[in-house]
Amino acid sequence: MINHHIRAALGGERSGTLLAEAEDAGRATQFRPRPARRVMLRDGSQVVIRQVQGADAPLLADGFARLSATSRWMRFLTPKNELSPAELRYFTDVDHHDHEALGALRRDGRGVGIARYIRHAADSRAADIAVTIVDAWQGRGLGTELLVQLSDRARQEGIHRFTALVAAENEAVAGLLRTMRASLVGREANTLEYEIPLIPSEEEDPVRDGIAYLDVLAAQLRARGWTAYISAPAGRLASLFVQDPQEDRAHGCDIIAAPGGTADDWWYWFSWAERIAPVHAPGAAADGVISALRR
Numbered sequence: 152m153i154n155h156h157i158r159a160a161l162g163g164e165r166s167g168t169l170l171a172e173a174e175d176a177g178r179a180t181q182f183r184p185r186p187a188r189r190v191m192l193r194d195g196s197q198v199v200i201r202q203v204q205g206a207d208a209p210l211l212a213d214g215f216a217r218l219s220a221t222s223r224w225m226r227f228l229t230p231k232n233e234l235s236p237a238e239l240r241y242f243t244d245v246d247h248h249d250h251e252a253l254g255a256l257r258r259d260g261r262g263v264g265i266a267r268y269i270r271h272a273a274d275s276r277a278a279d280i281a282v283t284i285v286d287a288w289q290g291r292g293l294g295t296e297l298l299v300q301l302s303d304r305a306r307q308e309g310i311h312r313f314t315a316l317v318a319a320e321n322e323a324v325a326g327l328l329r330t331m332r333a334s335l336v337g338r339e340a341n342t343l344e345y346e347i348p349l350i351p352s353e354e355e356d357p358v359r360d361g362i363a364y365l366d367v368l369a370a371q372l373r374a375r376g377w378t379a380y381i382s383a384p385a386g387r388l389a390s391l392f393v394q395d396p397q398e399d400r401a402h403g404c405d406i407i408a409a410p411g412g413t414a415d416d417w418w419y420w421f422s423w424a425e426r427i428a429p430v431h432a433p434g435a436a437a438d439g440v441i442s443a444l445r446r
């Protein structure tokens with residue numbers, strides 16, 4: 152996902168007005184690193200996710216060296232054997248406001264994934280995103296986790312929507328963006344452009360957000376041939392009724408989406424108050440529902 156804004160930023164000299172320098176100096180003194188977060192992925196492996204720092208260039212180069220040629224192509228939309236010193240500097244010298252990057256480190260401290268946003272020059276409420284997971288770590292939910300955390304950071308910095316320019320054949324990122332309610336807004340010969348709305352926290356609405364999360368799970372279940380429909384009575388929590396197509400209604404169950412106990416952490420729940428999976432892992436939730444109903 153490297154669009155013209157990023158290319159311009161990569162290639163262009165920074166305009167050094169006195170005002171820009173003063174703003175940068177102000178932000179540098181205000182910046183306090185956010186605490187690193189330990190996260191368990193769905194296969195049980197653990198990573199620490201933290202903001203990228205200026206000293207991370209060697210970590211980034213090491214992670215890049217462990218990417219397959221296909222992953223490099225998907226990320227940069229061009230063949231790439233290495234990151235130049237200027238690129239390493241650009242990708243690690245982030246200001247945490249217009250440009251934020253979060254890295255995931257495995258237990259021994261080596262990098263396994265990174266996600267970044269770069270604010271659009273012409274629209275300060277929009278930012279372009281890129282996410283890359285080292286091949287051996289793909290498919291464990293790490294890309295989703297990084298984008299969820301990056302979305303939180305972006306909201307804190309006043310960003311209302313992400314954009315992503317991706318290779319048309321990149322099915323993995325298309326699936327990942329679908330879980331973030333992305334809409335396809337542009338199509339060229341070899342690329343697709345998506346837009347992802349970030350709901351500002353002051354506009355959060357538990358009923359509406361619950362329905363949106365259930366919608367994503369319903370799509371996953373229907374894709375697996377299951378019956379799934381949402382009921383949303385006024386003034387009450389919405390629920391998703393799921394039924395095994397091979398069984399009668401007695402084998403159905405209701406699911407809700409609700410906060411999971413810790414702040415900002417929504418989960419899918421069975422109606423008997425058993426947690427299924429976090430809302431950012433609807434595929435895992437669908438598997439959990441199916442295996443519970445077939446038990």
Ligand SMILES: CC(C)(COP(=O)(O)OP(=O)(O)OC[C@H]1O[C@@H](n2cnc3c(N)ncnc32)[C@H](O)[C@@H]1OP(=O)(O)O)[C@@H](O)C(=O)NCCC(=O)NCCS
Binds near residue numbers: 280322
């Ligand atoms: C795209 C990418 C970031 C996905 O990261 P990931 O950690 O493997 O993705 P997740 O495990 O979080 O999967 C999230 C969802 O994406 C979809 N997905 C992931 N890998 C997929 C694949 N190989 N094929 C189809 N869908 C896939 C699924 O819908 C999945 O949800 P589910 O597991 O609940 O079914 C990763 O494959 C990658 O780094 N690719 C190379 C670089 C790249 O393409 N970057 C994107 C452009 S900048």
